Amino acid sequence: MKIAVLGNSHLAALKLAWRDGIHRADFLGGSAGNGGLVRAWRRLDGPPALILADDASAYQRQAWQLCRGDDRPFHLTGCDAVVLVGLIGGARPWHLSHCPIAADVSPLGTLGVAPCSFPQWRSMYGDTYRIETLRRVVELVRCADAPERPILALPSPLPRADAARFSPEHAPPPRWTALPPDLKADLVTNERALVERLGAEVGVRVIHPPRFTLVDGNFCHPRFSRGALGSRNFAGGPPQYGDSPEAHILNIDHKNRAYGAVLAAQVHLALAHRATDFAEKGEIPLTFDDTGERLDDPAGRDPRPNCPWRRIGPAR
Amino acid sequence: MPSTRSALDDTDVRTPIDNPYNGLAARAFWRPAVAEGRCADRELYPPRWPITRTDKVATAGSCFAQHVGRALRARAIDLLDVEPAPETLSAADHARFGYGLYSARYGNIFTTRQLVQLARQATGEGDPSPITWVRGGRYYDALRPSVEPEGLDSPAEVAAHRAWHLARVGALLREMDVFIFTLGLTEAWIDRSTGAAFPSAPGVIAGRFDPDTTALTRLTVSDVCADLEAFLALVERHRAGKPLRMLLTVSPVPLTATATGAHVLVATAESKAILRAAAGEMRARHRAVDYFPSYEIIANPWNGGLYYAANRRSVTPAGIARVMHTFFASHGLGESSPAAPREASPAVSRGAAGAVSRDEDTVCEDALLEAFGR
Numbered sequence: 001m002k003i004a005v006l007g008n009s010h011l012a013a014l015k016l017a018w019r020d021g022i023h024r025a026d027f028l029g030g031s032a033g034n035g036g037l038v039r040a041w042r043r044l045d046g047p048p049a050l051i052l053a054d055d056a057s058a059y060q061r062q063a064w065q066l067c068r069g070d071d072r073p074f075h076l077t078g079c080d081a082v083v084l085v086g087l088i089g090g091a092r093p094w095h096l097s098h099c100p101i102a103a104d105v106s107p108l109g110t111l112g113v114a115p116c117s118f119p120q121w122r123s124m125y126g127d128t129y130r131i132e133t134l135r136r137v138v139e140l141v142r143c144a145d146a147p148e149r150p151i152l153a154l155p156s157p158l159p160r161a162d163a164a165r166f167s168p169e170h171a172p173p174p175r176w177t178a179l180p181p182d183l184k185a186d187l188v189t190n191e192r193a194l195v196e197r198l199g200a201e202v203g204v205r206v207i208h209p210p211r212f213t214l215v216d217g218n219f220c221h222p223r224f225s226r227g228a229l230g231s232r233n234f235a236g237g238p239p240q241y242g243d244s245p246e247a248h249i250l251n252i253d254h255k256n257r258a259y260g261a262v263l264a265a266q267v268h269l270a271l272a273h274r275a276t277d278f279a280e281k282g283e284i285p286l287t288f289d290d291t292g293e294r295l296d297d298p299a300g301r302d303p304r305p306n307c308p309w310r311r312i313g314p315a316r
Numbered sequence: 317m318p319s320t321r322s323a324l325d326d327t328d329v330r331t332p333i334d335n336p337y338n339g340l341a342a343r344a345f346w347r348p349a350v351a352e353g354r355c356a357d358r359e360l361y362p363p364r365w366p367i368t369r370t371d372k373v374a375t376a377g378s379c380f381a382q383h384v385g386r387a388l389r390a391r392a393i394d395l396l397d398v399e400p401a402p403e404t405l406s407a408a409d410h411a412r413f414g415y416g417l418y419s420a421r422y423g424n425i426f427t428t429r430q431l432v433q434l435a436r437q438a439t440g441e442g443d444p445s446p447i448t449w450v451r452g453g454r455y456y457d458a459l460r461p462s463v464e465p466e467g468l469d470s471p472a473e474v475a476a477h478r479a480w481h482l483a484r485v486g487a488l489l490r491e492m493d494v495f496i497f498t499l500g501l502t503e504a505w506i507d508r509s510t511g512a513a514f515p516s517a518p519g520v521i522a523g524r525f526d527p528d529t530t531a532l533t534r535l536t537v538s539d540v541c542a543d544l545e546a547f548l549a550l551v552e553r554h555r556a557g558k559p560l561r562m563l564l565t566v567s568p569v570p571l572t573a574t575a576t577g578a579h580v581l582v583a584t585a586e587s588k589a590i591l592r593a594a595a596g597e598m599r600a601r602h603r604a605v606d607y608f609p610s611y612e613i614i615a616n617p618w619n620g621g622l623y624y625a626a627n628r629r630s631v632t633p634a635g636i637a638r639v640m641h642t643f644f645a646s647h648g649l650g651e652s653s654p655a656a657p658r659e660a661s662p663a664v665s666r667g668a669a670g671a672v673s674r675d676e677d678t679v680c681e682d683a684l685l686e687a688f689g690r
Binding site: 095097109114115116117118119120123124126 | 399402403404405406409412413464465466467468469473476477480484
């Protein structure tokens with residue numbers, strides 16, 4: 001199965017963790033900021049492919065080169081699936097929207113939170129520009145000859161859990177902190193379903209990171225930030241974001257190869273399972289070390305049928 | 317001994333007290349007050365009772381009332397908002413979802429029939445069951461369809477949102493000290509089976525118009541007064557006697573369209589006359605009711621349309637500023653620097669208003685009717 005993987009700087013973590021096996025992946029990254037991907041990439045029809053636009057910025061050219069090694073077109077023909085990385089935001093339940101969709105979040109009503117419609121939630125979610133970029137990238141990669149080809153979207157990673165140490169605005173609001181854990185979990189589930197619905201409006205199936213990567217529903221475990229990778233790592237090399245205090249400040253969101261391995265497992269699972277089966281049950285029951293190397297450890301197989309992913313041993 | 321002099325006796329020397337016009341202030345006379353414009357704005361409106369910064373004020377009514385609420389807020393009046401926008405909703409989206417327009421998220425309340433209906437439901441004296449309209453597979457609260465412009469997912473969601481809204485309005489009715497209500501329309505669309513009054517005809521925002529189920533009712537002065545009386549009685553019961561002051565205004569904005577068959581100009585004149593008469597009647601009946609002449613300030617023909625935009629319907633910012641200046645000056649709530657009225661020639665005002673004549677800062681579903689005109 002051939003997969004086209006496109007995205008912004010967060011693509012680096014997945015690219016470096018990916019092991020071609022049952023699925024073979026072809027990667028193309030760039031800078032999505034301010035709609036950069038849409039301006040930098042042009043669609044060739046015929047056998048559909050993407051090429052660099054003539055007026056693409058030097059940065060986008062460099063990103064293309066790092067990912068591809070040259071200027072050759074990125075072919076979409078024959079791809080069984082497309083994976084978009086970092087082009088949609090993650091589920092951030094802090095704003096406590098009382099927009100019930102997947103979970104029973106009725107306690108919010110008793111907590112004095114007004115009900116919220118999905119259109120209103122969509123407006124609160126914001127990111128209008130990024131959603132528009134996502135929509136246009138989807139148009140670029142959608143091919144008339146493969147209308148049913150799944151387009152998966154891996155959300156931008158959540159901020160590292162210790163982000164508030166460097167960036168006070170990442171401190172959780174007291175009203176969130178005060179909630180009981182069960183309700184927080186419900187809210188995370190609900191918020192994820194809302195992001196999935198937003199993705200569906202654009203034409204993508206959102207694949208959230210597994211819950212074991214989360215801290216307090218809004219953050220990603222800081223172990224996934226050590227040695228975090230950025231667009232400079234599209235071709236490998238030492239991690240763009242080291243583990244120094246300066247790097248911490250610079251890097252709230254980017255993740256390491258271990259996180260990339262988690263995403264790779266999610267992609268494999270998502271492609272192996274029907275969307276309806278996947279949502280929450282499809283989380284991978286795997287554990288990783290910080291480098292992601294143990295993902296290749298064939299300590300066991302996922303018990304679910306048709307899951308191509310090799311299960312690794314217990315956490316160390 | 318009483319005088320026996322004839323009225324034709326030109327030798328009569330009248331004293332200042334034998335004529336009711338003698339000694340009246342200049343505002344009572346057309347020439348100084350209007351023709352020469354020698355009266356201060358505040359003389360248009362001697363308040364019956366004061367509004368202070370400590371009063372909890374609520375607003376509702378037709379689109380024009382949105383300007384009133386905004387000006388009150390800007391002047392640090394304690395304007396109640398029992399359904400504030402979520403913190404994470406950008407300010408640009410507030411009005412689109414009905415936030416910040418009034419003291420609750422009820423949208424425009426064009427008729428007194430709507431007002432009393434809302435009060436009945438919010439105080440538990442009326443059937444709170446929602447009426448749901450459908451458009452494009454989405455569901456709308458027929459009694460405030462504009463607050464969710466994309467509708468809701470299901471009738472159940474409409475019911476949940478409405479239940480929340482009514483609870484908040486109930487709290488508002490208990491809390492407020494002053495209620496400012498702008499009378500907007502006398503043409504009301506009524507559901508024949510339930511008597512529910514809609515803010516717009518079915519089919520305009522959502523739903524489907526069926527003359528067998530929805531009727532046009534033309535409210536009379538008596539109807540408007542009866543509705544307002546019912547509202548005051550409901551609120552009084554709900555507040556266990558806590559006093560309420562009610563300030564009525566009449567929207568100076570003409571009808572966008574009429575369904576009466578009359579010319580819209582004639583229908584507008586009739587509607588405004590009814591509302592103005594009812595406001596005066598209510599003021600005469602109740603010490604706690606006052607009338608603020610925003611309608612007269614904007615719509616009087618001797619202005620020559622000074623405060624109307626090029627479409628002769630939207631009120632210009634200068635007009636709104638004049639209204640609010642008059643209001644604040646009359647209540648001694650300070651001078652408005654940015655909102656101070658600027659006298660401008662009609663030509664200048666119209667020209668300047670070209671950019672603002674679209675009522676772009678108000679949410680007004682009756683403006684949608686324009687799209688149905690030929």
